[in-house]
Structures are given as structure tokens and as C-alpha cells.
Amino acid sequence: MAEEVRGRLIDAAGRAFAERGFEGASVRDIxxxxxxxVAAINYHFGDKQSLYVACLEQAQCSESxxxxxxxxxxxxxxxxxxxxxxxxxxxxxxxxxPRWHNALMLREMAHPTTAAAEVLKRYIRPLAETxxxxxxxxxxxxxxxxxxxxxxxxxxxxxxxxxxVHRPVVRLLMGEAEHDxxxxxxxxxxxxRFSLAALGRGPNIVGPSAAxxxxxxxxxxx
Amino acid sequence: MAEEVRGRLIDAAGRAFAERGFEGASVRDIxxxxxxxVAAINYHFGDKQSLYVACLEQAQCSESxxxxxxxxxxxxxxxxxxxxxxxxxxxxxxxxxPRWHNALMLREMAHPTTAAAEVLKRYIRPLAETxxxxxxxxxxxxxxxxxxxxxxxxxxxxxxxxxxVHRPVVRLLMGEAEHDxxxxxxxxxxxxRFSLAALGRGPNIVGPSAAxxxxxxxxxxx
DNA sequence: GATTGTTTAAAACAGTCGTTTGATTTTTCG
DNA sequence: CGAAAAATCAAACGACTGTTTTAAACAATC
Numbered sequence: 001m002a003e004e005v006r007g008r009l010i011d012a013a014g015r016a017f018a019e020r021g022f023e024g025a026s027v028r029d030i031x032x033x034x035x036x037x038v039a040a041i042n043y044h045f046g047d048k049q050s051l052y053v054a055c056l057e058q059a060q061c062s063e064s065x066x067x068x069x070x071x072x073x074x075x076x077x078x079x080x081x082x083x084x085x086x087x088x089x090x091x092x093x094x095x096x097x098p099r100w101h102n103a104l105m106l107r108e109m110a111h112p113t114t115a116a117a118e119v120l121k122r123y124i125r126p127l128a129e130t131x132x133x134x135x136x137x138x139x140x141x142x143x144x145x146x147x148x149x150x151x152x153x154x155x156x157x158x159x160x161x162x163x164x165v166h167r168p169v170v171r172l173l174m175g176e177a178e179h180d181x182x183x184x185x186x187x188x189x190x191x192x193r194f195s196l197a198a199l200g201r202g203p204n205i206v207g208p209s210a211a212x213x214x215x216x217x218x219x220x221x222x
Numbered sequence: 223m224a225e226e227v228r229g230r231l232i233d234a235a236g237r238a239f240a241e242r243g244f245e246g247a248s249v250r251d252i253x254x255x256x257x258x259x260v261a262a263i264n265y266h267f268g269d270k271q272s273l274y275v276a277c278l279e280q281a282q283c284s285e286s287x288x289x290x291x292x293x294x295x296x297x298x299x300x301x302x303x304x305x306x307x308x309x310x311x312x313x314x315x316x317x318x319x320p321r322w323h324n325a326l327m328l329r330e331m332a333h334p335t336t337a338a339a340e341v342l343k344r345y346i347r348p349l350a351e352t353x354x355x356x357x358x359x360x361x362x363x364x365x366x367x368x369x370x371x372x373x374x375x376x377x378x379x380x381x382x383x384x385x386x387v388h389r390p391v392v393r394l395l396m397g398e399a400e401h402d403x404x405x406x407x408x409x410x411x412x413x414x415r416f417s418l419a420a421l422g423r424g425p426n427i428v429g430p431s432a433a434x435x436x437x438x439x440x441x442x443x444x
Numbered sequence: 445g446a447t448t449g450t451t452t453a454a455a456a457c458a459g460t461c462g463t464t465t466g467a468t469t470t471t472t473c474g
Numbered sequence: 475c476g477a478a479a480a481a482t483c484a485a486a487c488g489a490c491t492g493t494t495t496t497a498a499a500c501a502a503t504c
Contacts, residue, residue, distance in 0.1 A: 005481085021333075023246040027462060037483055042463060044481095110332070111243075112390045120394050128395055139428045147404065150396050151412045158384030159377045165387055166380075168334045172342050173350055174372050182369065190373045197420040204422025205374060206361045227451085249492060259453055264493060266451095 006044050008034040011098060014055040018103035022052055022113070053115045056108060059101040060123040077137040078196060084134060085160055085195075086188035088127075092164040093184050106164055128153065139199045155198070159191045228266050230256040233320065236277040240322035240329060244274055275337045278330060281323040282345040299359040300418060306356060307382055307417075308410035310349075314386040315406050328386055350375065361421045377420070381413045 012034035016025035027048055031038045045051040075083065092102045105123065108116055131153050136143045143149040163170065163182075171179045196202035234256035238247035249270055253260045267273040297305065314324040327345070330338055353375050358365045365371040385392065385404075393401045418424035 021243055021245065023243060026460080028460085037481095038462090039464080039483070040481085048462065109391050110387050116390070117394070120391065124391060124395070139426075142428050145428065146408075147396065147400060150392075150400075151404070151409070152416070154384055154392065155381045155413065155416045158380045158388075161384060161388070162376055162380030165332050166383070168338070169331050169342065169346060170372075170376065172339070173346070174369065178369055178372070182373070186368075187373070191377065194374070194377045194420045197422065198416045198426060200419065200426025200428065204361075205377075205420050206364050206367065206422065248490080250490085260492090261453075261494080262451090270492065 005034075005036050005040055009036060009040060009044060009051065010055055010058055013051050014059065014098060014100040014104055017052060017055055018100035018107060021107065022048075052113075055100075055104060056115050056119060059104050060119055077134060078192075078201065080134045081138060081156075081195065082188060082192045084131060085156070085191050086184065088157070088160045089163070089184045089188050089191075102164060106161070110165070131156065135199070138196070138201055142199070152199075156191070156195045159194065163187060227256075227258050227262055231258060231262060231266060231273065232277055232280055235273050236281065236320065236322040236326055239274060239277055240325035243329065244270075244335070274335075277322075277326060278337050278341060281326050282341055299356060300414075300423065302356045303360060303378075303417065304410060304414045306353060307378070307413050308406065310379070310382045311385070311406045311410050311413075324386060328383070332387070350379075353378065357421070360418070360423055364421070374421075378413070378417045381416065385409060 009030065013025070013030045016030050016033065019025075027041050028038055030051075031040060034040075041048065041051055045054055105119065108119055109124070132143060132149065135149065135152060135156070142152050145152065170182070174182075190205075193202060194205050197204040231252065235247070235252045238252050238255065241247075249263050250260055252273075253262060256262075263270065263273055267276055327341065330341055331346070354365060354371065357371065357374060357378070364374050367374065392404070396404075415424060419426040
């Protein structure tokens with residue numbers, strides 16, 4: 001019974017924090033949403049701040065990491081990259097796990113609190129190392145480039161993160177209908193092709209020839 | 223005298239809103255920072271919300287748009303792209319204009335308020351159209367691709383926005399020293415080369431040959 | 445210098461914030 | 475069952491929120 005209240009609080013708080021930020025979400029709203037008394041936060045977590053880090057911990061312990069790394073065992077490198085990208089995209093799209101997990105993490109990364117260092121060490125760093133390994137596998141020598149190849153990795157993940165952070169802008173720019181057609185699979189294909197082409201692997205983004213023709217778009221093997 | 227108070231308020235509020243968000247910034251902190259009485263906000267702007275949109279208007283009327291579009295008259299297309307990217311990067315780095323302008327805009331775009339539509343129409347849309355024009359110039363046919371070529375444009379700007387949104391993460395991942403070496407010119411070169419290679423124009427990112435050798439990195443003409 | 449209208453100042457407004465209290469219910473277990 | 479522990483509740487705490495009020499200081503015009 002007690003554990004259930006804890007869970008409902010984390011879920012309600014996670015949604016609130018992800019949507020309105022730490023200051024924007026009031027404990028009364030959170031408790032109303034969770035269907036518990038206001039005192040429950042203090043009883044189960046101590047204070048609002050501790051509830052926040054509990055949400056963050058739940059978010060980073062989510063299956064997303066598993067999903068991501070699962071897409072990268074010992075497949076061919078291009079397929080690994082595609083799996084990595086698709087995994088990140090799928091984590092922000094809603095398989096079934098709470099949608100606020102990624103949103104909260106992004107908020108923390110864009111405007112770090114004191115809890116950011118832990119999130120980075122346990123969640124971001126492993127992802128970054130995995131991506132660097134994949135990229136080195138695809139284009140040997142990329143890790144030896146200037147700044148240890150970090151910018152190349154950033155160029156890849158930035159394309160994924162863009163759709164997580166700026167989704168509202170995308171919707172407004174493209175229009176509602178066109179936006180909804182941007183599903184996970186399409187975006188994963190596009191970002192993978194764009195990145196592979198930049199790395200000199202695979203055809204460039206407009207197609208094998210200079211002038212693109214319908215139906216010739218090639219999908220990355222997976 | 224009255225206009226000076228207005229200006230000081232917008233500047234202090236802009237910094238506060240950009241740093242701590244709308245809810246996180248209190249009117250008393252803002253007024254203290256600006257060195258004016260609390261009642262000044264109500265007298266000059268009406269309420270906190272109106273002060274916020276005043277900040278947003280100042281931010282989007284900034285010279286950044288001018289800087290950006292100035293880098294794209296009738297140069298060769300590759301140089302236009304480089305200028306566009308460098309312009310966006312320079313706007314978030316601090317030439318001399320207030321640093322909060324970009325940060326506030328990014329906040330508004332990531333978590334739109336009712337004022338977002340106006341910002342998008344007057345600030346984002348022209349930028350997007352300019353980029354699409356440049357990309358079509360570089361790779362004719364890209365606008366005719368799936369989803370009107372929007373994803374290609376997103377892949378370019380996302381790389382720029384990444385350093386604006388996730389700068390703290392970059393700093394923590396690379397380390398303080400390495401991060402500080404990522405100046406505007408280097409990033410502009412990198413993102414331009416990455417994007418051009420993806421479009422099939424210019425060498426791929428690891429260098430003209432598969433194995434990169436030091437000192438052969440080519441800089442985009444400007 | 446008196447009289448406008450405009451701008452600042454200190455104090456207080458009602459409301460909400462996160463947090464705590466103390467009593468009451470529910471659960472656990474010998 | 476009955477006592478001890480755990481959990482929930484309504485109510486209130488002081489502090490802070492955005493906003494308003496009232497009066498004083500300033501500026502400009504006659």
C-alpha cells in the first residue's frame with residue numbers, strides 16, 4: 001500500500017516536473033493528481049527536492065538504456081548505428097513506458113540542477129561511449145580527429161535530440177498533418193542515412209544520383 | 223528616465239527568465255537586480271506576463287536575424303550555408319549583445335507559451351525558409367524529397383541548436399579544457415563539412431581519403 | 445512659484461507556496 | 475484480540491508569490 005502511494009507520487013510528479021518544470025509544478029497539484037494527501041510527499045520522500053531526484057532516478061533507470069544498448073551487440077556497424085538512433089527515437093516516442101521519462105531528462109540536461117552530474121555519469125556517459133565506439137567502427141580514425149571525435153558524435157545525436165526538444169516547433173513549421181507522418185521509422189532511416197553519408201559511407205541524402213527519383217530511397221538494413 | 227527603467231527591467235527580467243524560467247524568476251529578484259521598485263513592473267508593463275513578452279520581443283528583434291540573413295546574399299551556395307551556420311552559432315556565443323536573448327528564445331521554443339506563435343512567425347519561419355532555399359541551391363531536388371525536405375533542414379540546424387541547448391552536457395562530457403577549445407569558427411567548419419558531405423557535396427567528414435592524416439582538413443571557403 | 449501630469453517609494457493586499465503538526469486511521473504481528 | 479508500528483488525514487504554519495494602494499518626489503508648463 002505504501003509502495004503504491006510512492007509510485008503514484010513519482011508518476012504524477014514526473015509528469016508535472018517534465019511538463020511545467022520544478023518550480024512550475026506545485027506539490028498540491030501533484031498530490032491531487034496522484035490522489036494522495038499533501039503530507040504524503042514529506043512522509044515518503046522528505047521534501048519536494050527529494051521527490052524530484054526520485055523521479056530522475058526512475059527516469060534514468062528506465063528500460064530506455066536497455067533498449068538502446070540492446071540495439072548494438074555485434075551487428076554490422078551500419079545496423080548498429082541505425083539501431084542506436086532508432087532506440088533513442090523510440091524512447092522519446094511512447095512505446096508504453098511513461099512519456100515523461102525522456103522529457104524530464106532533457107529538462108535536467110538543458111538546465112542542470114545538482115542532480116545532473118549523477119544522471120550524466122549513469123545515463124549519458126554510457127550512451128556517448130557506445131556511440132563513439134560505433135562511429136569508430138564505421139569510420140576508423142574518427143576518434144582520432146580533432147577533439148577526440150566528439151563533434152562527430154554530437155552531430156549524430158543532435159539530430160535525434162532535436163525532435164525531442166523542439167517537437168513543438170516542428171509541428172508548427174510543418175503543419176499538424178505533415179508532422180504526424182514523421183514516425184520513428186522514417187526519422188531513424190533519415191538520420192542514419194544523413195549521418196552515414198556525412199561519414200562517407202552510403203549514398204548521399206538526396207539519393208544515389210544527383211537528381212532523386214521517387215521510390216529509389218534505400219532503407220538501411222536492420 | 224522612464225525609458226531607462228523600462229530597459230533595465232527588460233534586461234534584468236530577460237536574464238532571470240532565461241536562466242530560471244518564467245515561474246522560477248520572481249518579480250522581487252528582478253526588481254532588485256534592476257535596482258527599481260517592485261511597483262515599477264506593474265506601472266511600466268502591467269504585469270509579469272507582459273514583461274515576459276516584452277523580453278521576448280526584444281530578444282527576437284535582436285540583431286541576430288540581421289546577422290544571420292546578412293551572411294546569405296548571393297555568395298556561392300556552400301559559403302551561404304557556412305555563413306548561415308556560423309551566424310547561428312555566433313548569435314548564441316556572445317558577440318556583445320545580451321547573452322540571454324538566445325537562451326530565452328530556446329526556452330520558449332522548447333516549452334512554448336502563448337507567445338510562441340508570434341516568435342515562430344517573425345523569427346523562426348524566415349530562418350527556416352532561408353535555409354531551405356540555401357539547401358535547394360546546394361542540392362537541387364532536396365525540397366522535393368519526402369516531407370518537402372524538412373528533415374534535411376532539421377538535420378542541419380539541429381547540429382547548431384545542440385550546442386545552444388546542451389552546452390552543459392558538452393562541457394561535462396568533454397571536460398572543461400577541451401570544451402573551451404570549441405570556438406565558433408571550429409564548430410561552424412565542422413557542421414558545414416558534416417552537412418555538405420551528407421548532401422554529397424565536398425569530402426566526407428573524416429577527410430578526403432578513408433584514413434585521415436593530420437593537417438589535411440580542408441576549411442570551407444568564406 | 446503654483447499646477448499640472450508623470451514617475452518612484454514604502455507598505456500592505458490576498459493568495460499560494462512548501463512544509464509541519466497532531467490526531468486518526470490502517471496495518472502488522474505477537 | 476490488543477498493542478505497536480506505519481500510514482493517512484485535515485488543518486494550520488510562516489514565508490514568499492504577484493499585485494495594488496496610497497503617498498511622496500519629480501518633471502514640465504503656465
